[in-house]
Amino acid sequence: MPARRAVTGRSQEPRKRFAEELRLLRAERELPLRKLGEAVGWDWSLFSKMENGETLGGPEVVQALDQYYGTPGLLLTLWELALNDTNQFKERYRQYMVLEAEAISLWHYAPSVLPGLFQTRAYAHTLMGWGIFKGEELTRQVEARLGRYALLEGEDAPSFRAILSETVLRTPLPVRAQWQEQLEHLLTVGERRNVTIQVVLNSAGLYPLGGTAVMFLKPTDGRTVAWVETSHSGQVVEETAAVDRLQLRYDFVRDLALSPADSMEFIMRTLEEASCEPST
Template structure:
């Protein structure tokens, strides 16, 4: 078997690296795509799309390939690197993606949509589907967003605080089961030691940042930068005075929010309400 190239996070084209490895491993076994589908148990067309870079597939199929090829963890590692590849995102977001991947702490305020790090695939599919994405590209963008969740996992994961307005929890997905899944995901991810979720109720009245999605990121150099986002664009703010002004507003919102424990109870009550409603 030919020597493998080292797996690192520095590849400039991780999606291509993943697809290349898939093609190489299959060629070494002398398998057709159809035969691979038969022996691994997935439709061969999925493997074709994965090898052509059209889709990354899911973790289950990648783990199955790792097991079949006898490459424990190799393909899964490449898959995770490909998911986190900032080049999958629009140019305006790549600077932010790089900062996010290097941050040691993050804190976010969400006025009307959940932050990407807390979204389920169904939620991301709904939100991204409002834009110009469709078909395979929409699937790819959803996978890429979902892959960012790995940022919050592991011993070295950054601390992440999300303050979400009550509006976010009252704006439901069209499919009730998918909305229940999203609320359950919030409850589950909120149990992680590095994740804090707080809710600002409508009863708090008007407050700063009321209509501004903002993420603060602290890289290893100790400075803090901010990312401001609307439904049309995003902007990195690095000027110290501007970031400080935004942080003061964020601190004010945090003071108005429910405690993490009470926020969890509120999300659980919201889930109970969604579960009790009749199906439509």
């Protein structure tokens, strides 16, 4: 599989960057538009419009291109940034999305909600529908988030360790069947060779990072960058000493968490409890 593509030195304007990457990927293979259309299964004229910046296309066609070019998640990430190039995503979050697409390993701590890469359609729709997005825009946002799951697939997918607070697993969706589906999906994701899930119980008491979601990303250049997020803001942390301090706190939380095997058993018990609850 091809190495993850560096994104520096290219356009920083999301829509132009997306079109630029599409043109470059096709040019590298000296592939005519018509042959690309035949290989991927869409009319070649659509790809022409996407490369010229006339349209962004939909998540399905972008996912198909990611698969064809061997760039799992990269094009979909750039598409999402381009789609939201109306200041709905702040520049710091755009920077994070690019880092996520390029990372060779990821470590996450979730204090209250599941990581986006783990969310089902119902979970994402409920979370993002709380007055943030509506109608067709909500549908596009949910599709974009679901498409990011491709980042975890493929032979060169990054390793992903997620530590979930017990609170995450004790906060169900309003519809019980949808919550059961989410827990089942979490168990399925946890079976992937590149994914490790741990649960830190409420009985562990107070611990560092308590209410702050943190993602550590290691790009191809070997450094580690952190994304720190609260319920209303987020920021990329690149300064080495600050990242190291966050890493020490993360390591402390990991030591308090259940082992991966015990964590999967805990999630299974949570699913069984949800299945046994009386209908309301």
